[in-house]
Amino acid sequence: RFVYILSCRIFLIQRMTTFKDLKLIDAIQSALEAQGYEKPTPIQEQAIPHVLLGKDLLGCAQTGTGKTAAFAIPILQQLATGEVTRGKKQIRTLILTPTRELATQIEDNFKEYGRNLDLRSAVIFGGVNQNNQIKRLQSGIDILVATPGRLLDLINQKYINLSHIEIFVLDEADRMLDMGFIHDVKKLLTILPKKRQTLFFSATMPDSILSLANSILTNPVKVEVTPASTTAATIQQSVYIIDKNNKNLLLLDDLKKDIDDSVLVFTRTKHGADKIVRFLEKNDVKAAAIHGNKSQNARQRALDNFKSKEIKVLVATD
Numbered sequence: 001r002f003v004y005i006l007s008c009r010i011f012l013i014q015r016m017t018t019f020k021d022l023k024l025i026d027a028i029q030s031a032l033e034a035q036g037y038e039k040p041t042p043i044q045e046q047a048i049p050h051v052l053l054g055k056d057l058l059g060c061a062q063t064g065t066g067k068t069a070a071f072a073i074p075i076l077q078q079l080a081t082g083e084v085t086r087g088k089k090q091i092r093t094l095i096l097t098p099t100r101e102l103a104t105q106i107e108d109n110f111k112e113y114g115r116n117l118d119l120r121s122a123v124i125f126g127g128v129n130q131n132n133q134i135k136r137l138q139s140g141i142d143i144l145v146a147t148p149g150r151l152l153d154l155i156n157q158k159y160i161n162l163s164h165i166e167i168f169v170l171d172e173a174d175r176m177l178d179m180g181f182i183h184d185v186k187k188l189l190t191i192l193p194k195k196r197q198t199l200f201f202s203a204t205m206p207d208s209i210l211s212l213a214n215s216i217l218t219n220p221v222k223v224e225v226t227p228a229s230t231t232a233a234t235i236q237q238s239v240y241i242i243d244k245n246n247k248n249l250l251l252l253d254d255l256k257k258d259i260d261d262s263v264l265v266f267t268r269t270k271h272g273a274d275k276i277v278r279f280l281e282k283n284d285v286k287a288a289a290i291h292g293n294k295s296q297n298a299r300q301r302a303l304d305n306f307k308s309k310e311i312k313v314l315v316a317t318d
């Protein structure tokens with residue numbers, strides 16, 4: 001009698017959530033594939049099913065966690081699969097965000113994830129001429145991404161009607177308060193329809209933010225993702241103790257070591273940012289500054305040139 005002993009390896013397969021598990025429609029799934037997204041991030045995994053069910057959401061998440069897609073994907077799906085209204089498109093979703101750059105990024109994401117859908121979006125913010133924004137609004141849109149000042153301005157001028165809003169997103173609520181937008185936000189809340197779904201995101205949840213959240217959310221689902229580490233693991237950190245007078249020379253020296261990298265430099269003041277740019281340019285390093293004293297067009301140009309590697313160094317205030 002022979003006894004065969006079969007040795008077998010047992011593979012423990014840990015099932016990972018996929019976008020398919022989240023019951024996303026094919027049109028969105030293929031758009032995410034085209035973006036190179038393979039699986040949902042933790043905030044997406046936790047938030048998307050609730051948002052799809054129409055629940056209010058209180059999300060504690062920072063930029064970088066994938067929070068934009070966590071609200072953009074289920075919003076697109078709700079708009080795409082919900083009732084279709086005939087006639088001119090009405091604004092059904094409003095995303096309020098504190099900065100102009102964030103507003104642009106969020107609308108870009110809506111366009112990317114919604115590339116296979118028949119939905120239209122617009123972004124409005126201050127610092128640029130309003131005419132193009134008005135034209136876009138008048139052509140009929142489903143999704144509006146806005147910063148508070150320009151939004152109220154265009155509402156007052158009667159270019160925007162918020163009475164058809166079904167979903168409202170308040171993004172980066174803590175920054176919104178820090179930047180002094182609380183009165184604008186409260187004013188907007190009086191204009192929005194009472195019956196709506198509200199998604200509220202903030203990186204931090206101090207009492208002031210929680211009480212604002214409580215005042216505008218109804219039985220919200222709470223979702224929290226704390227970043228695994230506060231900095232990306234791929235970033236090597238160093239500290240230099242150095243005299244103020246030598247800081248620029250050290251920076252130049254460091255920049256010349258990694259000649260192909262894109263570099264972000266943060267300064268405390270706008271004036272300081274401009275000074276560093278002048279110094280770098282004088283030393284043949286292509287640089288641009290981005291801060292609140294720059295026109296919006298200059299800010300956008302600096303970002304575009306940084307992305308396309310036209311300039312190597314972007315010097316910014318916070």
Ligand code: AMP
Nearest residue numbers: 037039040041063064065066067068069
């Ligand atoms: P956010 O936190 O929304 O600023 O997103 C941070 C970055 O993560 C953006 O560049 C997104 O395009 C990207 N991102 C979001 N979700 C995913 C995902 N599921 N897979 C890969 N990248 C993602």
